[in-house]
Amino acid sequence: MSDVVDRFVRYCAVASQSNPLTSDRVPSTDCQFAMAQMLADDLRELGALDVRLDQHAYVTAHWPASEGCENLPTLGFCCHIDTAWQSWGDPVHPQIRRYEGGRLVIGTGRDGREVWVSPETNPQLGHMVGWDLVTSDGTSLLGGDDKAGVAMCLALLSRLKDDPTLPHPRLAFAFVPDEEIGHGAALLDLEEFGAAWGYTIDGGPLGEFCYETFNAAEALVRAHGLSVHTGTAKGVMINASEAIMRFHQLLPASERPEYTEGYEGFYFLERMEGSCEEALADYIIRDHDQAKVEARKQLMRAAANLVNQQYGSEVLTIEIRDQYHNLADVVALPENAHLIDNARKAFAAIGQEMAYVPMRGGTDGSQLSFRGFPCANLSACYYNAHGVREFVPIPELEAMVDMLVRLVALYAVPQDAGCAPCSDRGE
Numbered sequence: 001m002s003d004v005v006d007r008f009v010r011y012c013a014v015a016s017q018s019n020p021l022t023s024d025r026v027p028s029t030d031c032q033f034a035m036a037q038m039l040a041d042d043l044r045e046l047g048a049l050d051v052r053l054d055q056h057a058y059v060t061a062h063w064p065a066s067e068g069c070e071n072l073p074t075l076g077f078c079c080h081i082d083t084a085w086q087s088w089g090d091p092v093h094p095q096i097r098r099y100e101g102g103r104l105v106i107g108t109g110r111d112g113r114e115v116w117v118s119p120e121t122n123p124q125l126g127h128m129v130g131w132d133l134v135t136s137d138g139t140s141l142l143g144g145d146d147k148a149g150v151a152m153c154l155a156l157l158s159r160l161k162d163d164p165t166l167p168h169p170r171l172a173f174a175f176v177p178d179e180e181i182g183h184g185a186a187l188l189d190l191e192e193f194g195a196a197w198g199y200t201i202d203g204g205p206l207g208e209f210c211y212e213t214f215n216a217a218e219a220l221v222r223a224h225g226l227s228v229h230t231g232t233a234k235g236v237m238i239n240a241s242e243a244i245m246r247f248h249q250l251l252p253a254s255e256r257p258e259y260t261e262g263y264e265g266f267y268f269l270e271r272m273e274g275s276c277e278e279a280l281a282d283y284i285i286r287d288h289d290q291a292k293v294e295a296r297k298q299l300m301r302a303a304a305n306l307v308n309q310q311y312g313s314e315v316l317t318i319e320i321r322d323q324y325h326n327l328a329d330v331v332a333l334p335e336n337a338h339l340i341d342n343a344r345k346a347f348a349a350i351g352q353e354m355a356y357v358p359m360r361g362g363t364d365g366s367q368l369s370f371r372g373f374p375c376a377n378l379s380a381c382y383y384n385a386h387g388v389r390e391f392v393p394i395p396e397l398e399a400m401v402d403m404l405v406r407l408v409a410l411y412a413v414p415q416d417a418g419c420a421p422c423s424d425r426g427e
């Protein structure tokens, strides 16, 4: 087994789900410490510098520059150590299976039903015949999201250790908890991390590259009703739940997650609850274009006003707040465009064309980039994330380690500020 596969399987077997219900503390679950501790030990064993595991289960480390590259800016990498909470995630029993074509049975799920993948559900399997895949045993997710990214980073260090002639600047690594519940690496000390720029490794199939994410806001709509006996309600009662439903009817029905894709944004009614006296609805607004997010905010405010006018009083109140912004606003700036160009060159060096994918969500990078660490997102090579059908193809895992070796070498020279951003972007 290659180094990266050996590490990957070992990390997957450590259950480390985060939990949105305990998101008031970081990490949200104690099990993430087990993963953090294993990583800190592995980093020390490899000889990484400044290895630190803090009380929030953040693991950070540095790797010294190769000879002659000491004065270049530090290149950073960031991955998350938690796994998704939406599926079974403890215990995890990783397996390696040869894909022979057709349907691959992963195992039996906790409901007693067969868990499988096939080219009908994953057309990419078409070119994976004869490949070894890492899967779970069907009773849990695998956790390739994002343990594959973590394993790639450690395998990169192992390669740099074994071959001191490989050129690279000083490297910084951050392994952070609670990404799956939107914590966004908020407690990462960027000064101590010390990276000028870099990458998160938390994406899908080999070659996928993302520097565009949604802009995100959330809107909390509250309705304040007036409850009276239904027998004497005429002309008096104000039903808060009805007010919320009137409001919802005024939002464009076609702009919901279940009807949108690509660059189309949406309103999502995430939660609602209510009685006659009081009701509330939680929405999230998403769009790659901030101007469209602003237009949606305006439309929501106008809808609330209209409902209030109909009632003749301020039945609805609405609070809107921004959550994160599109990475592209930072990464596509001329001074950061090398993040895109170098990724493309490193993929090309391993014979892989890079595919630009606008992410319909955010990454840890969506916050980090605006806090002063511009970072784009690289493939972690996981498929069917957040569920029991998750798998990671070993040839892709190994190819990404080669890609990272090429990528750090591209940062072993000063970066040209102002190179044309993705001038040959294929669209």
Ligand SMILES: [Zn+2]
Pocket (backbone or CB within 6 Å): 080, 145, 146, 179, 202
């Ligand atoms: Zn992830």
